[in-house]
Amino acid sequence: MSLQDSRGVPSIFMPTVLALETSCDESAAAVLCQEGDSLTVLSHGIASQVEEHARWGGVVPEIASRRHVEALPNLVEQALEDSGVMASDLDAVAATVAPGLVGALMVGSITGRTLAALHQKPFLAVHHLEAHLASVFLASSPPRAPYIVLLVSGGHTELIRVDRSGEMVRLGRSHDDAAGEAFDKVARLIGLGYPGGPAIQSLAVHGDSKRFVLPKGRVSKPEGGFYPYDFSFSGLKTAMLRQVQMLESEPDDLPVADLAASFEQIVADVLVERSLRCCLDQGIDHLVMVGGVAANQRLRSQMQDEGQARGISVHIAPLAYCTDNAAMVAVAALRRLSSGVEASSLQLGVSARWPLEKSLSLYGSNPPF
Numbered sequence: 001m002s003l004q005d006s007r008g009v010p011s012i013f014m015p016t017v018l019a020l021e022t023s024c025d026e027s028a029a030a031v032l033c034q035e036g037d038s039l040t041v042l043s044h045g046i047a048s049q050v051e052e053h054a055r056w057g058g059v060v061p062e063i064a065s066r067r068h069v070e071a072l073p074n075l076v077e078q079a080l081e082d083s084g085v086m087a088s089d090l091d092a093v094a095a096t097v098a099p100g101l102v103g104a105l106m107v108g109s110i111t112g113r114t115l116a117a118l119h120q121k122p123f124l125a126v127h128h129l130e131a132h133l134a135s136v137f138l139a140s141s142p143p144r145a146p147y148i149v150l151l152v153s154g155g156h157t158e159l160i161r162v163d164r165s166g167e168m169v170r171l172g173r174s175h176d177d178a179a180g181e182a183f184d185k186v187a188r189l190i191g192l193g194y195p196g197g198p199a200i201q202s203l204a205v206h207g208d209s210k211r212f213v214l215p216k217g218r219v220s221k222p223e224g225g226f227y228p229y230d231f232s233f234s235g236l237k238t239a240m241l242r243q244v245q246m247l248e249s250e251p252d253d254l255p256v257a258d259l260a261a262s263f264e265q266i267v268a269d270v271l272v273e274r275s276l277r278c279c280l281d282q283g284i285d286h287l288v289m290v291g292g293v294a295a296n297q298r299l300r301s302q303m304q305d306e307g308q309a310r311g312i313s314v315h316i317a318p319l320a321y322c323t324d325n326a327a328m329v330a331v332a333a334l335r336r337l338s339s340g341v342e343a344s345s346l347q348l349g350v351s352a353r354w355p356l357e358k359s360l361s362l363y364g365s366n367p368p369f
């Protein structure tokens, strides 16, 4: 969309994007507009499937794809109607194409490419992790590079340095489960529903976070010592299992609130300590936190407080944009447009795994998948 001067000549280009997200168990559509550095969410809607997957204790890929097919047309129509933008006025259509569940990604990608072709708009493929990273630009005080990002979701736990040039360097990662996965598994272990993060959080409020002593999961280097910014949550999961087995042999009810609080606390401690350590060692005083687990209240406030105490400004994605959503996909697409990217090929498919470092390849004329 463009504003026009008195002669009808476009004066300010204000790109407007319709974005779709279907990489896992949330179908989402959003319309965003950018004016200079300012981003406006004109509309965003999410149709969550979690209740249906909760019956199975986790995401069932086949069900996810079918529900995306059912939900997406209405979400798109509603997003356009709520935004007051006509499809013909869009500047691009974007959709998540990797990584994620292939069948689920396919629904958003085909819908996005079809809409783009139908309305003769560029199609912009978006990497899901780039979208999570972009979600922080919807915060009231977005960061300026260089900064360290803690990307903490159901599939990833990573520390990434973003340089002034925009280059990203991964400094830390989980060697086994992602933090969100650990929340989901531990929740199941103590009899809570899926997704585990919100279930543990609401119970933990009533629990004693110091009752159980749990391990912080360090990753050893072959030559001795530890990787300072890497994570491991499998030992913590096992420690929780042992604790539960021991408690179950006692006559009292399982102290689920104390278990939830102790688990949540140790995960927050580990994430905060290693992220701030990384910032201090790298001499970078801005930390960004994004992804589904960044919705955790204990983690949010502990990161803010301890960051402040150590002179690091902490930028966290707004709560509404931590778990999967389409607004963050739109932000990633708008940032690509501002960087000079024009479009992705309509021949581009989807990929279950694709490294973030290779996300520029989504815009080449030779699609990588």
Ligand code: KG4
Binding pocket: 024, 152, 153, 154, 155, 156, 179, 180, 181, 183, 184, 195, 196, 197, 198, 201, 291, 292, 293, 294, 295, 296, 297, 322, 323, 324
């Ligand atoms: O980013 P996301 O929606 O999907 C992925 O890309 O993985 O993250 C989902 C993960 C789930 O593991 C869920 O349990 C966790 O984020 N999560 C939370 C909270 N809300 C969602 N974990 C801890 N506390 C929360 N409040």
Ligand code: ZN
Binding pocket: 128, 132, 153, 154, 292, 323, 324
């Ligand atoms: Zn996600």
